[in-house]
Amino acid sequence: MDSYFEAKSILFLGCGTRPPRAAVINADDEYGQSLGQARKTLSQQVILYGIHNGDFRATNIDLQQDGTKFDLVTPSGSVKIETALIGGINIYNILAAAAPRSPADARSSRLPKPSRSSSRCRGDLRK
Numbered sequence: 001m002d003s004y005f006e007a008k009s010i011l012f013l014g015c016g017t018r019p020p021r022a023a024v025i026n027a028d029d030e031y032g033q034s035l036g037q038a039r040k041t042l043s044q045q046v047i048l049y050g051i052h053n054g055d056f057r058a059t060n061i062d063l064q065q066d067g068t069k070f071d072l073v074t075p076s077g078s079v080k081i082e083t084a085l086i087g088g089i090n091i092y093n094i095l096a097a098a099a100p101r102s103p104a105d106a107r108s109s110r111l112p113k114p115s116r117s118s119s120r121c122r123g124d125l126r127k
């Protein structure tokens with residue numbers, strides 16, 4: 001896992017180009033926390049997300065067979081999310097997608113709403 005972390009760290013250094021202006025990092029992951037600290041040391045903007053930790057968090061999670069509901073807590077407040085996507089991994093995906101938005105965009109009226117009517121794809125785990 002250490003070699004994976006080292007390889008992933010290179011992405012945040014720029015890979016031969018300038019480093020990215022901001023890093024969106026999973027704060028629930030031990031390696032993510034280390035990466036976040038390292039990026040902050042370099043004065044890079046770091047936006048943390050996670051179910052348990054971070055600037056963007058999920059609370060009041062309700063996982064069902066036909067979808068997921070949760071409150072997305074942001075630095076500017078919270079918004080209720082309801083999606084046909086299932087599983088904790090999709091909560092992390094939604095958090096990661098919401099996190100790079102500016103604080104002004106993080107208000108409920110400005111966040112994109114995941115569709116409750118998303119169609120299933122081949123390989124979907126739902127019955």
